[in-house]
Amino acid sequence: MLGLENARVLITAGAAGIGRVMAESFASQGARVAVCDVDEAACAQMTEANPGILVRQVDVTDQMQVDGFFDEVLDGFGGLDVAAANAGIGGPAAAIEDQTLDGWKATLAVNLDGAFLTARRAAPVMKAQGSGLLLLTSSTSGLFGHPYRSPYATAKWGILGLMKTLAMELGPFGIRVNALCPGAVEGPRMDRVVANEARARGISEDEVRQIYVKGVSMKTWVTAEDVANMALFLASDLGAKVSGQAMAVDGHTETNGD
Numbered sequence: 001m002l003g004l005e006n007a008r009v010l011i012t013a014g015a016a017g018i019g020r021v022m023a024e025s026f027a028s029q030g031a032r033v034a035v036c037d038v039d040e041a042a043c044a045q046m047t048e049a050n051p052g053i054l055v056r057q058v059d060v061t062d063q064m065q066v067d068g069f070f071d072e073v074l075d076g077f078g079g080l081d082v083a084a085a086n087a088g089i090g091g092p093a094a095a096i097e098d099q100t101l102d103g104w105k106a107t108l109a110v111n112l113d114g115a116f117l118t119a120r121r122a123a124p125v126m127k128a129q130g131s132g133l134l135l136l137t138s139s140t141s142g143l144f145g146h147p148y149r150s151p152y153a154t155a156k157w158g159i160l161g162l163m164k165t166l167a168m169e170l171g172p173f174g175i176r177v178n179a180l181c182p183g184a185v186e187g188p189r190m191d192r193v194v195a196n197e198a199r200a201r202g203i204s205e206d207e208v209r210q211i212y213v214k215g216v217s218m219k220t221w222v223t224a225e226d227v228a229n230m231a232l233f234l235a236s237d238l239g240a241k242v243s244g245q246a247m248a249v250d251g252h253t254e255t256n257g258d
C-alpha cells in the first residue's frame with residue numbers, strides 16, 4: 001500500500017479521461033476523492049459508477065463555480081492533501097494564421113485559468129496544514145513545441161511556469177508542486193485530436209499517429225493508468241521529496257511533432 005488511506009484528494013475534470021482514472025486509482029487506495037467536471041452526462045456516469053466519490057458539475061474557467069466546489073469539498077474533508085488541476089482542452093489544430101483569438105483564449109482559459117483558480121484555493125489550505133501536493137497537468141507539448149497546436153503548447157508551457165513558481169513559493173510551507181507531462185494517451189480525446197490535426201495538416205490520421213510516436217524512444221502511446229500511477233507515486237511517501245518537477249510519462253519523448 002502507498003499510505004494514501006483517507007488522503008483527501010480533489011481532481012478537476014475528473015469525470016472522464018485521465019482525471020477519472022486518476023480519481024478511481026486514488027479511491028482504490030482508500031483515499032477520499034472529490035472531482036468536478038463541466039460535462040453533465042459524464043458527471044452522472046461517474047456518480048453512478050463511483051458512489052463513494054463526490055462529483056460536482058463545475059466549469060474550471062468560472063471562479064464562482066470553482067470557489068463553490070472548494071467550499072463544499074473543504075467543508076466535507078476538513079483539509080486537502082492532493083489538489084490535481086487536471087482540466088485541459090486540446091484546443092484548435094490549425095496553422096498560426098488560421099488560429100482565431102477565440103480559440104486561443106478558450107484554450108488558455110481551460111488549461112491556465114483552471115489551474116490558477118485551483119491553485120489559489122488549494123494553497124492556503126495546504127499552508128495552514130504545512131503539507132500537501134499540488135499537481136498540475138501539462139503535457140509533452142509543454143516540454144517541446146507542437147506544430148499546428150500553438151494555443152495548446154503555449155498553455156502547457158505556461159503550466160510549467162506556474163508549477164516552478166509555486167514550487168518555490170509554497171515549498172517553505174511544506175507543500176510540493178509538480179506537473180504531469182503525459183505523452184499521447186490512448187482514448188477518445190486523442191482520437192478527436194488526431195482527426196483534427198489530420199484535417200489541418202492535410203494528411204491521414206494514420207500519418208498523424210506515426211508523427212506522435214516517431215520522436216518517442218519507446219515507440220509507444222501511453223495509458224491513463226500510466227499517468228495515474230505517477231500521480232499516486234507523487235502523492236505517496238515515496239515521492240515525499242519530489243517537488244518542482246515536470247514528470248513526463250511518455251516513453252521518453254526525444255522530439256515532438258515533425
Ligand code: NAD
Pocket residue numbers: 012013014015016017018019036037038039042058059060061086087088089090110137138139140181182183184185186189190
Ligand atoms: P478529456 O478530453 O478526456 O477530458 C477530460 C474531462 O475534462 C472531460 O470530462 C471534460 O468534460 C473535462 N473538461 C473539459 N473542459 C472543462 C472545464 N472547463 N471545466 C471542467 N472540466 C472540463 O482529456 P484527458 O485526455 O483526460 O486530459 C486530461 C489532462 O491531460 C488535460 O489537461 C490534457 O491537456 C492533458 N493531456 C492529455 C493528453 C492525452 O493524450 N489525452 C496528453 C497530454 C496531456
